[in-house]
Amino acid sequence: MTAVLDPHLIPLRSARRIQLSELTKRDRVVRGFLLVAAIIPTAALAFLAYQMLKSAYPAIVFNGWHFFTSKSFDLGNQYGSGVEVHDGYKAPAGAHYGILSLLFGTLVSSLIALLLAVPVSVAGAILLVEKLPRFLQSTLGVFLELLAGIPSVIYGLWGVYTLGPLFSRTVYKWIAALHIPWLRGPTGAGEGLLSASIVLAIMIIPIIASITRELVRGVPAISKEGAVALGLTPSETVRTVTLPYIRSGVIAAAILGWARALGETIAVLIISGNALGVYPKSIFDAFTTMAATIAALLDSALTDTTHMATAALAEVGLVLLAFTLITNFAGRLVARRFSDAGLPVGRGV
Amino acid sequence: MAMQPAVNARVSRRRRLKDWAFWAAGGVAFILIVAPAISIIVSVVHQALPALGWSLFTQRTNGIGLQNAILGSLLLLAGVAIIAGSIGISAGVYLAEFATGRSEKVLRFFSEVLAGMPSIVIGYIAYVSLVVSFKWGYSLLAALIALSVLITPYIIKTTEVALRQLPTTLREGAAGLGMSRTSTLGRVLIPAALPAIMSGFTVALAISTGELAPLLFTAGFTDQNPNLKFFHQQVPYLTNVIYTDLSLPGKRAHATAAAAGMLSLVILIILIIIARIIAGFSRRRTARMTV
Numbered sequence: 001m002t003a004v005l006d007p008h009l010i011p012l013r014s015a016r017r018i019q020l021s022e023l024t025k026r027d028r029v030v031r032g033f034l035l036v037a038a039i040i041p042t043a044a045l046a047f048l049a050y051q052m053l054k055s056a057y058p059a060i061v062f063n064g065w066h067f068f069t070s071k072s073f074d075l076g077n078q079y080g081s082g083v084e085v086h087d088g089y090k091a092p093a094g095a096h097y098g099i100l101s102l103l104f105g106t107l108v109s110s111l112i113a114l115l116l117a118v119p120v121s122v123a124g125a126i127l128l129v130e131k132l133p134r135f136l137q138s139t140l141g142v143f144l145e146l147l148a149g150i151p152s153v154i155y156g157l158w159g160v161y162t163l164g165p166l167f168s169r170t171v172y173k174w175i176a177a178l179h180i181p182w183l184r185g186p187t188g189a190g191e192g193l194l195s196a197s198i199v200l201a202i203m204i205i206p207i208i209a210s211i212t213r214e215l216v217r218g219v220p221a222i223s224k225e226g227a228v229a230l231g232l233t234p235s236e237t238v239r240t241v242t243l244p245y246i247r248s249g250v251i252a253a254a255i256l257g258w259a260r261a262l263g264e265t266i267a268v269l270i271i272s273g274n275a276l277g278v279y280p281k282s283i284f285d286a287f288t289t290m291a292a293t294i295a296a297l298l299d300s301a302l303t304d305t306t307h308m309a310t311a312a313l314a315e316v317g318l319v320l321l322a323f324t325l326i327t328n329f330a331g332r333l334v335a336r337r338f339s340d341a342g343l344p345v346g347r348g349v
Numbered sequence: 350m351a352m353q354p355a356v357n358a359r360v361s362r363r364r365r366l367k368d369w370a371f372w373a374a375g376g377v378a379f380i381l382i383v384a385p386a387i388s389i390i391v392s393v394v395h396q397a398l399p400a401l402g403w404s405l406f407t408q409r410t411n412g413i414g415l416q417n418a419i420l421g422s423l424l425l426l427a428g429v430a431i432i433a434g435s436i437g438i439s440a441g442v443y444l445a446e447f448a449t450g451r452s453e454k455v456l457r458f459f460s461e462v463l464a465g466m467p468s469i470v471i472g473y474i475a476y477v478s479l480v481v482s483f484k485w486g487y488s489l490l491a492a493l494i495a496l497s498v499l500i501t502p503y504i505i506k507t508t509e510v511a512l513r514q515l516p517t518t519l520r521e522g523a524a525g526l527g528m529s530r531t532s533t534l535g536r537v538l539i540p541a542a543l544p545a546i547m548s549g550f551t552v553a554l555a556i557s558t559g560e561l562a563p564l565l566f567t568a569g570f571t572d573q574n575p576n577l578k579f580f581h582q583q584v585p586y587l588t589n590v591i592y593t594d595l596s597l598p599g600k601r602a603h604a605t606a607a608a609a610g611m612l613s614l615v616i617l618i619i620l621i622i623i624a625r626i627i628a629g630f631s632r633r634r635t636a637r638m639t640v
Contacts, residue, residue, distance in 0.1 A: 020449065027530045031447045037439030038448070041505065042459040044498050048466065051474045120378045127375030140379070142621065143386045145552060149617045150389060151559030153591045154610045162392040163385075202385045209382065233364055235371030256465070263467025265562040266592065291469045291562075298473070298566060314477070317470050328465035332458070 049321070056318045059311035062089040063097050067315060070098025072277040073293065075301060075309045083306065091308035099316055101277055105287040106320075109193055109268065110261035112283075113200035118254050121205050125212035126238055141210075148206035156270030159199040164190020164271065167198070172284055185282035191273040194283045199267055204257035211253035215246040248334055255331030259324045265291040290320045393614060396607035399600070405608055410590060411572040413601070415609055421575040421585040422558060422613065425492060425568070429557050433497040433504055434550060440501070441508025441546075446534055457509075464502035468562040471498050476566035487569025490579040492586075495563040500553050507549020511542040511631075544631030548624040555620035558613055561588040587613045 023031065059067075064086075076084070076095025083090045128140055172187035172194065219242050227237040273286025274296060280287040288296070294313050301309035360368075400413070408414025444457055475495035485491050515538060523533040539546075569583030570593070576582065587609045594606035 022530075024529045024531070030531045030534075031443070034439045034443035034447055037436045038443040038456050038460075038505075040436050041440065041463045041498075041502055042456055044501075045459050045463045045466075047478075048463075048471065048474050048498075051478050052470070055477050120381045123375045123378035124382050127372065127379055131372060131375065132379075138625075140382065142625065143383050145555075145621050145624075146386050146618070147382070149552075149555045149559055149621065150386070151561065151588050151591070151610070151613055151617075153561045153588050154389060154393060154559070154614070157591065157595060157606070157610060158385075158389045158392055161396070162388060205382055231360070233360060233368040235368040236364070238371070259465045263465075263469070265467065265469040270595075291467050294469050294473055295562060295565060298476070310477070314473065317473050320467055321470055324465050324467055324470075325462060328462050332461060 052314060052318050052321055056311055056314035058089045058308060059097065059315040062086045062091060062308060063312070063315065066096075066098060068098075068103075069100065070096065071100035071104075071279065072096050072098050073102060073312075074277065075297065075304065075312075078300070078304045078309070089308065090306040092304060092306055095308060095312075097312040097315070098277075099290065099319060101279055102288060102290045102293055102316065103319075104279055105193070105272070106262055106289040106291070106323075108280075109197045109200060109272075109287065109289060110258055112194070112197035113204060113261045114254060114258050116198065116201035117204045117208055117257060118250070120201070121208035121253075121257075122212050122250055124205075125209050125216055126242060128213055129216040130234065130238065130242075144206045144210050147202065148210075152203065152264060152267040153270070155199050155203055155267040159195055159267065159271040160191060163198065164192075164195040166190070167195065168284070176284070183283050185284060187284045188273075188286075191271055191286060192284045193272075193280050193287045196268050196271040196287075199271055200261045200264055203264060203267065204261050207257045207260060208250075208253045211256070212246065212250055215249040215253075216242060219245045252331045252335035255327050255334065259327035259331065262289075262327065263291050263320060263324050264289075265295050268292040269295050290316050294320075390614060393607055393610045397604060397611040400604035400608040401611075405612070409572050409574065410585060410605075413605065415587065415590060415605070415612065417572060417574045417585040418587045418590045418609060419612060421568075422587045422616070424489070424575045424577075425496060425564075425584065425586055426554060426558055426616075428489065428493040429496045429500060430550075430554055432493055433501045433553070433557070436497070437501045437504025437553070438508050438546060438550070441505045442512065442534065442539075444505065445509045445512035446530065446538065460502045460505050463498070464506070466499075468499055468560060471495055472563040472566050475563065480567060485579075486581040487567065487583045488580045489568070489575070489577075489582060489584050492564050492568035492584055495567045496557055496560060499560060499563055500557045503553040503556070504550055507553065508542075508546050511545035511549060512538060514545065515541055544627050548628040548631060551620050551624035551627065555617050555624065558616050558620070559588065561592055564589065565592075587616075 074094060074096045076092035078092045082093025084093055084095060085091075124140070128137055132140070168187040168190040172190075176184045176187055178184070223241045223245070224237055227241045232240065268289050269292040272288045272292055274288050274292070275286035276288055276293065276296075294317055297309070297313060301313050304310065404413050405415045406419065407416060409417040440456075440460070444453055444460075448456065472495055475491055475498075479485050479491040479494060480487060519537055519541060520533060523537045528536070564586060568586060568589070570585050570589050571583040572585070575584050590609035591606045591613070594602040594609070597603075
């Protein structure tokens with residue numbers, strides 16, 4: 001069963017294979033120029049990976065495995081004269097770089113976001129394609145593009161000033177009243193893990209919803225007609241025909257959305273409450289993520305004369321990079337099973 | 350809609366209720382998608398109200414205006430349009446029309462992987478390499494490169510899809526007339542796919558206007574108006590004002606931050622509308638060709 005994301009798309013596998021011998025001289029020159037442009041993204045990626053490794057190398061040696069087994073992340077006393085030395089690399093006295101709490105914050109916030117975003121995106125996309133008139137379909141399309149394009153700093157602003165305060169007075173209080181472990185405790189002013197996750201969810205909805213919309217559009221009419229002919233109600237048709245058909249595509253979309261949530265920086269930085277080196281005590285508590293920490297600490301890391309602080313942040317970036325590479329790779333691998341056309345990139349519009 | 354509800358007297362009440370509940374859930378989801386977008390726009394405009402006025406355009410950020418930031422954002426937009434646009438569209442054309450076998454798969458895959466790169470990682474590397482190692486300082490060129498790396502994969506993808514959407518008959522017709530690949534591309538395929546390419550390009554630009562993470566450590570900021578100096582000259586831009594003015598004390602600074610947010614939303618919405626108009630044009634054109 002192969003679904004194609006866009007019905008107009010010619011499957012890549014059957015695309016016109018070009019024979020080099022059929023090219024004229026001018027064709028070859030043009031092809032050469034275009035090839036240079038096509039190589040640039042790959043070269044940029046290689047450059048990014050190389051630079052990241054290079055700048056993180058001192059920290060990798062200095063930290064060893066402690067990097068992954070310790071939860072406190074401390075740049076140390078950069079203004080004192082004390083220096084710590086490990087394996088020939090110097091760092092300010094008291095410096096300690098462990099990313100366990102950052103890993104926790106990154107994974108938990110992005111997974112909560114995914115948990116919230118997937119049902120909303122899938123239900124919204126199905127409703128959109130199956131029920132809504134055409135003009136509403138394109139209206140929602142505009143909203144998806146808008147959600148994708150709104151600057152993350154505005155999401156942060158909105159999360160802190162509008163959504164956070166509103167929810168901490170209402171929804172969070174109700175959740176806390178249920179007294180479920182980890183879901184109770186003071187709801188604060190609205191900064192924290194749950195607020196950040198909700199905003200992240202809103203930010204990745206455009207990715208998941210726009211892919212799902214194309215998937216639902218790709219479900220063959222004949223299968224749906226069969227279901228209707230059997231007397232199934234529309235919702236039963238969705239459950240028995242549409243959902244099984246789009247399942248692996250939705251998984252791929254979710255993975256891509258997850259990758260985006262993992263790497264989101266500014267919005268999380270503003271809403272997280274920026275609690276470095278501790279685990280959040282409840283879902284309403286402050287926390288921070290890898291990406292937000294890089295942005296938050298880079299300024300002060302630059303003042304570190306041993307340069308270990310910037311190297312440590314590069315190592316954090318390297319871990320983040322590895323995460324997003326793996327998730328992207330996995331998402332595209334899953335996607336390849338169901339589609340020849342490939343997935344949208346970027347923010348998914 | 351091909352599928353009409355089969356709900357009638359023979360369907361039991363329980364099933365009808367379930368059906369109704371299902372679509373109600375869909376409606377809730379729909380609202381959950383639309384409501385945040387509206388809420389964000391309303392809250393930004395609401396907070397920006399005290400700062401709105403012509404002074405935003407006539408004064409710079411050292412006064413009560415945003416003139417330098419607006420000009421800087423537009424300059425970055427233009428620069429990214431040139432750099433990412435030329436590279437992205439060329440690469441997209443290559444992948445759609447000139448690529449052979451394996452190289453195509455590899456290049457496309459890495460371009461897509463690059464698209465998933467966290468923007469702060471791109472910003473960090475741009476800082477470490479361009480700003481520090483290459484000694485460019487906080488500068489226009491460093492900012493443009495960081496932003497272009499972020500946005501190019503998207504332009505590549507939309508260009509490639511735009512060309513692939515063209516009916517094969519166009520290529521066959523051109524080949525039948527004995528046209529070379531390049532002439533086919535320049536005279537037949539590009540003109541036909543241009544609206545689709547441009548609309549994808551415009552959406553990519555719209556998204557680039559909202560970025561802050563890659564610029565934070567490459568563009569710097571200044572109260573002066575931006576100029577065309579590529580190196581060692583910091584560039585002001587709107588998203589930076591939103592971010593920094595937020596942490597300043599005082600209502601005035603917050604209102605200015607919100608006004609900067611509103612202006613970047615305005616730029617975003619204008620670009621999205623332009624993209625929509627071009628896309629509508631493209632649909633009509635493709636529909637004409639497939640007949």
